[in-house]
Amino acid sequence: xxxxxxxxxxxxxxxxxxxxxxxxxxxxxxxxxxxxxxxxxxxxxxxxxxxxxxxxxxxxxxxxxxxxxxxxxxxxxxxxxxxxxxxxxxxxxxxxxxxxxxxxxxxxxxxxxxxxxxxxxxxxxxxxxxxxxxxxxxxxxxxxxxxxxxxxxxxxxxxxxxxxxxxxxxxxxxxxxxxxxxxxxxxxxxxxxxxxxxxxxxxxxxxxxxxxxxxxxxxxxxxxxxxxxxxxxxxxxxxxxxxxxxxxxxxxxxxxxxxxxxxxxxxxxxxxxxxxxxxxxxxxxxxxxxxxxxxxxxxxxxxxxxxxxxxxxxxxxxxxxxxxxxxxxxxxxxxxxxxxxxxxxxxxxxxxxxxxxxxxxxxxxxxxxxxxxxxxxxxxxxxxxx
Numbered sequence: 001x002x003x004x005x006x007x008x009x010x011x012x013x014x015x016x017x018x019x020x021x022x023x024x025x026x027x028x029x030x031x032x033x034x035x036x037x038x039x040x041x042x043x044x045x046x047x048x049x050x051x052x053x054x055x056x057x058x059x060x061x062x063x064x065x066x067x068x069x070x071x072x073x074x075x076x077x078x079x080x081x082x083x084x085x086x087x088x089x090x091x092x093x094x095x096x097x098x099x100x101x102x103x104x105x106x107x108x109x110x111x112x113x114x115x116x117x118x119x120x121x122x123x124x125x126x127x128x129x130x131x132x133x134x135x136x137x138x139x140x141x142x143x144x145x146x147x148x149x150x151x152x153x154x155x156x157x158x159x160x161x162x163x164x165x166x167x168x169x170x171x172x173x174x175x176x177x178x179x180x181x182x183x184x185x186x187x188x189x190x191x192x193x194x195x196x197x198x199x200x201x202x203x204x205x206x207x208x209x210x211x212x213x214x215x216x217x218x219x220x221x222x223x224x225x226x227x228x229x230x231x232x233x234x235x236x237x238x239x240x241x242x243x244x245x246x247x248x249x250x251x252x253x254x255x256x257x258x259x260x261x262x263x264x265x266x267x268x269x270x271x272x273x274x275x276x277x278x279x280x281x282x283x284x285x286x287x288x289x290x291x292x293x294x295x296x297x298x299x300x301x302x303x304x305x306x307x308x309x310x311x312x313x314x315x316x317x318x319x320x321x322x323x324x325x326x327x328x329x330x331x332x333x334x335x336x337x338x339x340x341x342x343x344x345x346x347x348x349x350x351x352x353x354x355x356x357x358x359x360x361x362x363x364x365x366x367x368x369x370x371x372x373x374x375x376x377x378x379x380x381x382x383x384x385x386x
């Protein structure tokens with residue numbers, strides 16, 4: 001069985017410019033030419049708003065085909081393979097990304113026939129096959145995957161699609177030096193700190209596109225151009241929510257050691273608002289504090305709650321948690337450790353407001369051998385360096 005014209009048309013429609021920018025015809029043609037269904041396992045987990053649900057090609061082929069040729073993210077691995085998909089619960093660690101996001105990043109990358117491309121994170125192999133189609137017979141794609149099991153399945157998928165490229169099992173943070181210099185580097189996993197190997201292995205004038213997750217708030221698409229001096233400079237160009245590179249997964253805050261004080265107080269600020277400030281505020285808070293954040297929902301003996309966690313990546317024992325409960329007019333906050341992380345977030349937010357609430361498009365990054373700097377408007381206006 002193959003995709004019907006109706007299903008393929010629906011997949012192309014998922015690349016709508018309103019969703020993913022002005023997608024060029026070469027990328028649309030590549031999506032038509034490289035069947036997505038060859039890269040989706042017989043059983044997958046669809047993650048959308050609401051509860052995730054299983055798709056099974058054997059027991060319900062119609063639902064499986066409809067999901068494959070839609071805008072859906074399809075999770076193909078949980079907990080690095082330790083948990084079966086049929087459990088419906090676990091951390092997503094490999095997936096077929098949303099077609100609109102794939103197309104958007106490829107659009108930012110602008111691969112051309114004859115280009116040498118490094119892809120970091122093979123996953124199912126669909127994006128690697130799209131890249132191979134885009135660079136043509138005169139180009140070359142090297143794709144690096146850290147998980148041997150994922151790489152093994154991707155190799156089978158790529159062979160079924162008759163895609164021509166080199167698949168390497170290894171740490172994508174190191175790039176692949178024996179294929180350099182690359183014209184393009186395409187990254188399909190989130191990173192907080194940009195590995196300089198990617199810059200070093202890209203020719204001057206080359207482009208690196210990656211999902212950047214500074215740690216606080218949402219994730220961003222970042223487009224960098226490599227300069228003659230060995231740096232890479234670029235701006236935030238959109239949204240890109242990808243799973244974190246395994247070596248850069250954040251470590252959650254830890255309980256304080258015996259005798260360390262938990263400081264409790266109340267705040268009128270709804271903690272849920274910290275998730276709704278907008279990407280410009282998120283970027284400012286990330287730059288000025290360097291803190292990590294995440295939000296959890298649950299229920300305990302006092303009822304349902306939404307809890308926002310803030311913590312210091314360099315000292316997991318310094319953290320704060322603010323808890324919202326239905327009907328409350330003020331909310332509980334607890335801070336632990338020497339660093340007042342909750343107060344720092346509020347101060348950084350006030351700074352963003354004082355600057356006139358700059359839009360996320362005004363932020364960028366410079367990556368050098370010494371680290372990376374986050375800037376506002378121009379590379380000379382540095383907000384932080386790491």
